[in-house]
Amino acid sequence: MHGTRAKRGDAKTLGHENPSAESIFKPYLQQRPLFKKDRDILRPSYIPERLPHRDMQIDTLASILSTALKGGRPSNVLIFGKTGTGKTAVAKYLGNAISKAAGERALPLGVGPEELARVHFVYINCEVVDTQYGVLAHIGNRFISDWDERIPFTGWPTEKVYDQLKRQIDELGGVTVIVLDEIDKLVYKSGDDVLFHLTQINDDLSRGALSVVAISNDLKFTEFLDARVRSRLGEERLVFPPYNAKQLQDILAQRAELALEAGMYDESVIALCAALAAQEHGDARRALDLLRVSGELAERDGAPRLTDAYVVKAKNKIELDCVTEVVRTLPLQSKIVLIAIYASENRGEGASTTGEVYDAYRDLCRRAGYTPLTQRRVTDFISELDMLGIITARLKSFGRGGRTREISLGVSSGELRQVLVEDEMVRDLVDFVPTQQKLP
DNA sequence: TGTCCACTGGAAGGGAGGGCTT
DNA sequence: AAGCCCTCCCTTCCAGTGGACA
Numbered sequence: 001m002h003g004t005r006a007k008r009g010d011a012k013t014l015g016h017e018n019p020s021a022e023s024i025f026k027p028y029l030q031q032r033p034l035f036k037k038d039r040d041i042l043r044p045s046y047i048p049e050r051l052p053h054r055d056m057q058i059d060t061l062a063s064i065l066s067t068a069l070k071g072g073r074p075s076n077v078l079i080f081g082k083t084g085t086g087k088t089a090v091a092k093y094l095g096n097a098i099s100k101a102a103g104e105r106a107l108p109l110g111v112g113p114e115e116l117a118r119v120h121f122v123y124i125n126c127e128v129v130d131t132q133y134g135v136l137a138h139i140g141n142r143f144i145s146d147w148d149e150r151i152p153f154t155g156w157p158t159e160k161v162y163d164q165l166k167r168q169i170d171e172l173g174g175v176t177v178i179v180l181d182e183i184d185k186l187v188y189k190s191g192d193d194v195l196f197h198l199t200q201i202n203d204d205l206s207r208g209a210l211s212v213v214a215i216s217n218d219l220k221f222t223e224f225l226d227a228r229v230r231s232r233l234g235e236e237r238l239v240f241p242p243y244n245a246k247q248l249q250d251i252l253a254q255r256a257e258l259a260l261e262a263g264m265y266d267e268s269v270i271a272l273c274a275a276l277a278a279q280e281h282g283d284a285r286r287a288l289d290l291l292r293v294s295g296e297l298a299e300r301d302g303a304p305r306l307t308d309a310y311v312v313k314a315k316n317k318i319e320l321d322c323v324t325e326v327v328r329t330l331p332l333q334s335k336i337v338l339i340a341i342y343a344s345e346n347r348g349e350g351a352s353t354t355g356e357v358y359d360a361y362r363d364l365c366r367r368a369g370y371t372p373l374t375q376r377r378v379t380d381f382i383s384e385l386d387m388l389g390i391i392t393a394r395l396k397s398f399g400r401g402g403r404t405r406e407i408s409l410g411v412s413s414g415e416l417r418q419v420l421v422e423d424e425m426v427r428d429l430v431d432f433v434p435t436q437q438k439l440p
Numbered sequence: 441t442g443t444c445c446a447c448t449g450g451a452a453g454g455g456a457g458g459g460c461t462t
Numbered sequence: 463a464a465g466c467c468c469t470c471c472c473t474t475c476c477a478g479t480g481g482a483c484a
Contacts, residue, residue, distance in 0.1 A: 133468060154468050155459035354447065374473060379448070395448080399482025402446025 034264045034299050041259035042292035044285040047093050053247040054086045064236050068119045068175035073209035076233050081240025084283030087215045091179045095121040118174025126186035132194040133158050140165045169208040176210045183214040184221035192225045199232035242282030248274035251284050265306035272311045290314050323411045326388050327419045335426050336364050337381045351408040364429050
């Protein structure tokens with residue numbers, strides 16, 4: 001591959017002239033492809049025609065939702081399971097299936113008693129849409145094609161959005177199934193008002209009905225729900241256990257067969273991806289990412305086939321990319337807090353306390369001409385950085401010395417520095433050494 | 441056993457910005 | 463234009479906390 005690329009500047013291209021547009025891509029196009037056309041098959045968001053090792057969960061959920069096809073309201077369902085255990089895939093898979101089944105039955109027959117068998121499916125990821133208003137508006141807008149009639153993303157009183165939603169569900173008739181993925185994020189951020197509304201909406205509907213399928217990877221979030229909401233929402237419960245290495249291997253083998261050219265990858269690659277993902281609580285998402293990224297790395301290298309070595313490279317790349325992306329997208333103030341922690345660590349003083357980090361942060365703000373935020377706000381940034389895994393903040397009591405958090409970097413300071421200097425807003429602060437004495 | 445320290449983290453509320461209604 | 467509602471970001475206030483120390 002590298003040899004081929006070296007030939008780009010041949011006799012036709014004079015000396016240091018850039019190669020022609022065609023010749024830049026030629027070596028890549030001549031390569032024997034590793035991926036078949038649709039490489040998205042290896043993305044966790046792809047829903048295959050068959051979901052291995054989830055038959056029991058599919059059967060259970062299908063039996064609950066099938067009530068909708070008979071014109072009844074299915075029970076609300078609570079689904080629990082760790083990341084990458086197939087919760088979202090199963091919900092979407094059945095959502096597509098039920099919409100299709102309902103469409104096939106209801107459409108040719110038109111209006112009539114069969115109207116009851118209409119099923120409408122809405123999927124919402126509550127990490128993206130995380131406010132009460134947002135969820136209600138999102139559901140309402142799902143059925144409005146005319147842009148002018150859409151519910152604005154802000155501006156209306158929530159009650160009005162709720163009334164509009166009720167009207168729409170009634171006008172549509174049939175059963176509307178709403179999947180609220182990562183529901184715990186919504187509850188922790190905005191409370192359970194929206195669940196209260198959605199689970200009691202059937203009392204106010206005359207023609208339509210609504211069922212909620214709530215998905216969470218946090219078993220404890222129900223403790224934060226009002227007792228009425230908890231009982232209405234948890235009419236049925238379903239748990240998705242983690243996949244073991246063998247099951248992950250089956251999932252990967254199925255996807256590899258669809259996405260990769262036969263004979264272009266070692267069989268051991270599948271086993272290795274599965275084993276690495278199994279170590280992390282059987283996360284299929286992680287396993288698929290590993291396989292896809294190793295394939296992409298091998299392709300970029302022009303390797304004759306995908307081998308275990310690329311899986312190891314992919315593992316490191318994914319870990320690094322994850323940190324890079326998170327740090328890059330941090331808000332400015334959060335980045336300055338992170339630089340304050342980085343600076344303390346670089347001074348070789350080991351872990352620092354909240355007070356020390358705040359002093360360094362204020363110092364950095366003064367230096368850069370930014371107005372520093374209060375310590376209370378900075379405490380929140382520290383918690384967020386800890387949650388993202390960029391730093392480690394352990395609560396520790398020093399007796400009379402008070403109680404505070406001991407803060408240290410959770411990622412390599414070299415890699416962190418690389419990402420931070422990319423941002424011109426904070427570039428000059430990265431190597432700044434804050435004063436060590438306490439500020440007034 | 442009570443005191444004290446340096447916070448933590450919840451609650452309440454201000455204000456800016458976006459948008460709708462009258 | 464004025465009034466209202468919503469979200470987001472932030473400040474202010476303050477009760478609560480764990481453990482060393484007197």
